[in-house]
Amino acid sequence: MDNELAIVARGLRKAYGKNVAVAGVDLEVRQGEVFALLGPNGAGKTTTVEILEGYRRRDAGEVSVLDSDPAAPAANWRNRIGIVLQGVGEFDELSVSELVHHFAGFYADADDPEKVIARVGLADKARARTHTLSGGQKRRLDVALGIIGRPELLFLDEPTTGFDPEARREFWQLIRDLAAAGTTIVLTTHYLDEAEALADRVGVIAGGRLIEVAAPEDLGNRQQAHATVSWRTPEGRTESTESATPTELVTELAARFGGEVPGLTVTRPTLEDIYLQMIGHR
């Protein structure tokens, strides 16, 4: 493919009656990139992603996903994308293994079902009926069904909801492996550490608008943000000051205290701080 952008959306709009869910989103996702969409509940993440997946109709705007319009995709298009939906689709009376094998049969170049089951950590549940799985295990099955077709582009809508911390780390590794193999990944999440750990770029969406797109470390001018320096005064109070030049302040404090500054901390805002500030300031 000569186009190095996996996804291009311009002026994407979608309203439900009077409720405008997506209000003019412009988005570009590069080939091989891991792109995270962050945003509060109801921000329009799922609506946006499901338009890109071809599930929902847009009211306006241009969209190209792997060089196809998702509303009228090329014949082979679904072979090249993988989808993990926010809502689970529960199959009755089938085992994990049966379901993954069955879905493998839909794809031209499917992965080995047993390998995929092991990869999402369900090897010891392969024979279990899907309705007996725990919430987190069902989510892993969703991920297995999303990657079974070896997609070039993988969408994941809040994939790690319900995962225990260990499962989340394993999932992160899975995403990194897929990304290393060249898969383009678009995921939505509410976990900022997840976005920070995985994403090359993060898009923050609120009220149906994309308010910023940046690398996690650059989000909200995080690099330029003032650091907070705090220390304990001789009276035992904790004092803190925001400073653009924390090193200078620390040197000055060291001179004032004649050496060690008691209780000294220098912190920069976390991604979460920046994020809350961004969505709060709208």
Next chain:
Amino acid sequence: MTTTLKPATAARAASRQPGPLALALRQGRLELTQFLRSRESVVFTMGFPIIMILIFAAIFDGEIAPGVSFPQYFITGMIAAGLMTVSFQNLGIWIPIERDRGVLKRYRGTPMPKWVYFAGKVIMVVVVGVIETALLLAVSVAVFDLQLPGTATKWLTFGWVSVLGITACTLCGIAISSLARTARSGSAVVTPVALILQFTSGVFFVFTQLPTWMQQVAALFPLKWMCQGLRSVFLPDTFAGQEPGGSYELGRVALVLAAWCVIGLLLCLGTFRWTTRRDG
């Protein structure tokens, strides 16, 4: 360390997407597995016509016409109603549940061609319909000496009436599934339609004893014609004179059932919904 990695080409060839026929058969097997594993649907779908014919045979034991016992007459209605249960009611109730649960949405997210889903349902319905009819006939022969068709021609008629009838009912079942907005409303939509048709089409009563206007309304729908076609198989030729048209009208049976296949197919293609309204 040994490596188990196969050359990429070998792995690709091994996992090649199956052809259309294989896809349909796989889907049919999956549907059948799901059906057979849900015990209550097996018991009720398969058991309903058998229980009904046993009740009928116990209540009525006279003759409708010389040489035509009540059970011999009503077996035709029970076979037809049974075929309608496995196809029309089964799908009209089950598909809204699958849609509500997001199963259909999942299928739409894969490269599976849409028709494969329908083909899988048809295969499941046909297999279940054959088993159910065979059980019904076996029980009837054992319990009240049902006379099986005596000639190859009658078996042939039995075959094509059943196939056309079950196809029409399957397509209509898929079509009507889109009327139900939620999983719960499926049976509310389908059950009255099925019951009314059964009462007016000669499943529970001798058709010619129904009011004429009711006969005429029933004649618009497939069930009446399925029953009539099956009567030509299980009742003597002499009984044909008692049909509303003075004969079994097999040509018209074929025509009406075929027409319903076409109508059902058009409705399916035009109205089928893969997602619920909630899915935007």
